[in-house]
Amino acid sequence: MRLVLIGPPGAGKGTQAAVLSERLGIPHVSTGDLFREHVTRRTPLGQDAERYLDTGELVPDHVTGGMVRQRLAEPDTRRGFLLDGFPRTVPQARELAAILDSAGVALDAVVEFTAPEDIVVERLLNRGRQDDNEDVIRHRQRVYEHQTAPLLDHYADILLTVEAVGPIDDIAARALKGLSEAARGPARHARPAP
Numbered sequence: 001m002r003l004v005l006i007g008p009p010g011a012g013k014g015t016q017a018a019v020l021s022e023r024l025g026i027p028h029v030s031t032g033d034l035f036r037e038h039v040t041r042r043t044p045l046g047q048d049a050e051r052y053l054d055t056g057e058l059v060p061d062h063v064t065g066g067m068v069r070q071r072l073a074e075p076d077t078r079r080g081f082l083l084d085g086f087p088r089t090v091p092q093a094r095e096l097a098a099i100l101d102s103a104g105v106a107l108d109a110v111v112e113f114t115a116p117e118d119i120v121v122e123r124l125l126n127r128g129r130q131d132d133n134e135d136v137i138r139h140r141q142r143v144y145e146h147q148t149a150p151l152l153d154h155y156a157d158i159l160l161t162v163e164a165v166g167p168i169d170d171i172a173a174r175a176l177k178g179l180s181e182a183a184r185g186p187a188r189h190a191r192p193a194p
Contacts, residue, residue, distance in 0.1 A: 001026060001080040001179065002105060004087065004096075006151065007113030008144040009137070010120030011164045012171065016113060017084045019172045027076050031085030034067040035059070045070075065095040072099060080108075090150050109182050110155040111175055113164035117141055158182075 001024055007013040014030070021028035035053070038046030045066050052059045068086050071077070087093040100106055115123075117138070124137045152159060160178045164171050 001108050002100070003081070003179075004083045004107060004110045004155075005113065006088075006110060006148060007164065008115075008117075008120055008148075009140050010124040011113040011115050012123075012168070013084060013113050013164075015168055016164070016172060016175065017082055019168060020111075020175060021082050023172065023176060024080065024082070026080040026082055028082050028084060029068070029071050029077070031064060031068070031083075034064075034071060038067055061089075061092050061095060065092065065099070068096065069099045072103070087151065088147055090154050093151060093154050107155075107158060109158050109160050109179055111179070112152065112159060112161045113171070113175075114161055115164045119165060 003020075003024075003026075005013050005017050005020075017028045017030065035046075035049050039050050039053070040046070045063055048063045049059045049067075052063070064086055068083070072081060083096075087096050096107075120141065121134060121137050124132050125134065160175070160182065162171065162175045162178060
């Protein structure tokens with residue numbers, strides 16, 4: 001299974017990525033981890049990324065895409081993968097499609113984790129990070145919505161929306177159930193049972 005996970009800050013995407021990766025037996029490919037690995041190993045892509053990261057700028061799509069392309073060429077991704085952090089924009093989605101096309105494969109689903117804003121704000125405030133105050137968190141939610149709305153439209157045919165409220169295992173179960181029913185059609189939603 002080839003999946004992309006998306007969701008606003010605080011929706012628990014990283015937690016779900018780890019759980020789903022284990023349950024589905026596919027590698028969790030996090031762009032944050034790729035950046036750290038390339039920078040630490042001083043690869044050419046890592047050195048490119050570091051120049052942007054050091055100045056607080058966004059790493060350009062061609063650098064991030066290059067890291068993803070290399071990672072998805074590794075043997076452990078042949079049976080599938082779970083991408084977390086890429087794509088974040090429609091141009092990145094097109095780049096991912098080109099990477100997959102060249103390998104003769106396609107995405108099976110894009111899993112969007114959603115939760116009411118007040119819940120994600122509370123989760124992030126409870127983490128107690130220095131830079132997590134309510135104004136900053138709510139601003140990040142706006143940025144996410146602005147950047148991601150076009151991506152949701154782009155992936156409408158393979159989008160599975162999962163309500164990310166409740167115990168971790170319940171959310172994962174909703175996602176897995178939705179994925180197993182993926183052949184039923186577009187714009188699927190996995191919500192808690194009443």
